[in-house]
Amino acid sequence: MLVSVVLPIVLSFIMFSLGLGLRVTDFARVFQQPKVFGVGLLNQLVLLPLVAFCLVLAFNLPPVLAVGMMILGLCPGGVTSNMLTRITNGVPPLSISLTAVSSLLSVLIVPWMVAWTVGYFGVDESRSVDVTAIGIKMFLITAVPVFFGMILTATAPALVEKISKMVAHIALALFILIVVLAIKANWDALMKHFSTLGPALLALMIVMLGLGLLSGKLLGTTSRESTTISLESGIQNATLGMAVAAFVGAEAVGGGLPDSALPSAVYGVMMYFIVVPFVLWRKKVHEGNVTS
Numbered sequence: 001m002l003v004s005v006v007l008p009i010v011l012s013f014i015m016f017s018l019g020l021g022l023r024v025t026d027f028a029r030v031f032q033q034p035k036v037f038g039v040g041l042l043n044q045l046v047l048l049p050l051v052a053f054c055l056v057l058a059f060n061l062p063p064v065l066a067v068g069m070m071i072l073g074l075c076p077g078g079v080t081s082n083m084l085t086r087i088t089n090g091v092p093p094l095s096i097s098l099t100a101v102s103s104l105l106s107v108l109i110v111p112w113m114v115a116w117t118v119g120y121f122g123v124d125e126s127r128s129v130d131v132t133a134i135g136i137k138m139f140l141i142t143a144v145p146v147f148f149g150m151i152l153t154a155t156a157p158a159l160v161e162k163i164s165k166m167v168a169h170i171a172l173a174l175f176i177l178i179v180v181l182a183i184k185a186n187w188d189a190l191m192k193h194f195s196t197l198g199p200a201l202l203a204l205m206i207v208m209l210g211l212g213l214l215s216g217k218l219l220g221t222t223s224r225e226s227t228t229i230s231l232e233s234g235i236q237n238a239t240l241g242m243a244v245a246a247f248v249g250a251e252a253v254g255g256g257l258p259d260s261a262l263p264s265a266v267y268g269v270m271m272y273f274i275v276v277p278f279v280l281w282r283k284k285v286h287e288g289n290v291t292s
Contacts, residue, residue, distance in 0.1 A: 006181070007246055007257075008137075010174045011239045012145045015103070017171040018079045019149020020164050022100055033094070036225050039215050040098045043208075043233035044076035045105065047215075049113065051207055059200040063121040065193055068260035069200060070117040071244050072267055074110045077102040078237035079171060080271075088279050089286040090228040098232045100146065106240070107143055111135040114248060134247050142240065175239055175268065182242055182257050182265035189259045190266065201267050205274045209234035227282045235275065238268035 052073025056066045077099035085095035111134040118129050153160045183190060190197075212233030216226030241264030246257055257265075 007178060007239075007243050008141050010178045011243050012141045013174055014079055014171045014239055015142045016145035016149045017164075017167045018082070018096075018099060018103070019146035019153070020160050020167055021153055022096060022146070022150050023153060024150070035219055036094065036216075036221050036229070037097065039219055039221075040094070040212075040229045040232050041102060043212055043215060043229065044098065044102045045109065047211060048076055048208060048233065048236075049073045051211070052204060055200050055203050055207075059196050059203075061196055061200060062193060064259045065197055065263060066121045067114075067117050067248070068241075068245055068263035069197075069204070070121075071110075071114060071248070071260065072236050072238065072241040072264045073204070074113050074117075075106060075237040075240040075244060075264075077106075077232060078235060078239070079168070080175075081231045081235035083168065083172075084231050084235065084275060084279050085228050088224075088227050088231070088282040090224050090231065090282070092228075094225065094228045095232055098228075102232075103142055103146065103237070103240075107135060107138045110138060110244060114244060118248060129248055134244065137247055138240075138244070141243065178239060178242065179265050179268035182261055183269070185257050190262055193262070194266070197263060197266060198270070201263060201270055202274070205234055205267075205271055209274070209278055224286055227286070230278075230282075231275075234278075235271065236264075236267060238264045238271075240264075241267070 049070070052070055056069050061069060079099070082092065082095045082099055086092050111129075111131040114134065115129040115131050209230050212230030213226050215233075216229040221229065242257065242261045245261035245264060248258070248260065
């Protein structure tokens with residue numbers, strides 16, 4: 001029930017909320033600011049998986065959790081980063097564009113990388129990962145809802161203006177619900193492995209937020225742009241991570257969430273302990289109270 005019904009519905013609604021307010025013109029940022037957009041996208045699609053892979057090896061995670069953390073590292077972006085960018089007075093259009101493009105590209109990239117990851121760590125070697133099936137499922141629950149949100153924005157902008165905040169609040173509540181359910185369903189495994197999983201996830205968040213900020217500064221972006229790149233680099237789509245883990249491992253656990261979903265679920269809780277102080281700091285920087 002959780003894997004086959006609840007999780008896909010929740011993720012679809014969250015991605016629909018991303019599509020609300022998103023217009024085709026927002027993608028023009030790719031060409032208007034290629035340097036800023038390029039470094040953000042490179043961080044998400046290349047640097048993030050590499051850092052996740054290095055941390056998996058450094059912390060010697062068990063194979064199933066190694067796969068789960070790699071899946072999390074392959075699922076960049078999410079509506080949370082868009083919300084936090086607004087709070088920090090960053091550059092929301094850049095954040096939304098990066099999230100949208102990376103989410104759409106993940107439909108093509110993630111299935112192949114997950115298949116490689118499962119093979120590399122030797123998890124569930126008795127069956128191969130169906131790359132096509134994962135790609136189709138991801139397309140249906142990520143790309144399609146985003147398109148519907150964009151269509152509604154284009155055809156009924158007044159309605160979208162009225163409901164967008166309510167939809168965003170519902171999406172956040174659903175995200176919290178699915179994280180709680182996932183942790184509850186895998187509580188025993190979490191307690192067994194948290195001593196290694198927790199520090200690994202903590203390191204992933206800190207390293208990616210730092211590298212995101214540094215990469216932006218090195219390329220001479222503004223403080224607000226650097227903050228936006230940092231949040232897009234350091235905030236992963238935990239809901240998508242749980243969904244992909246479920247697509248890969250549901251068969252082995254009779255339809256329930258596999259242990260490989262744990263890194264994404266735990267990340268969904270832990271990230272706020274790191275992100276909130278970071279957001280408050282960057283907000284002060286942009287208000288001119290602290291030197292950036």
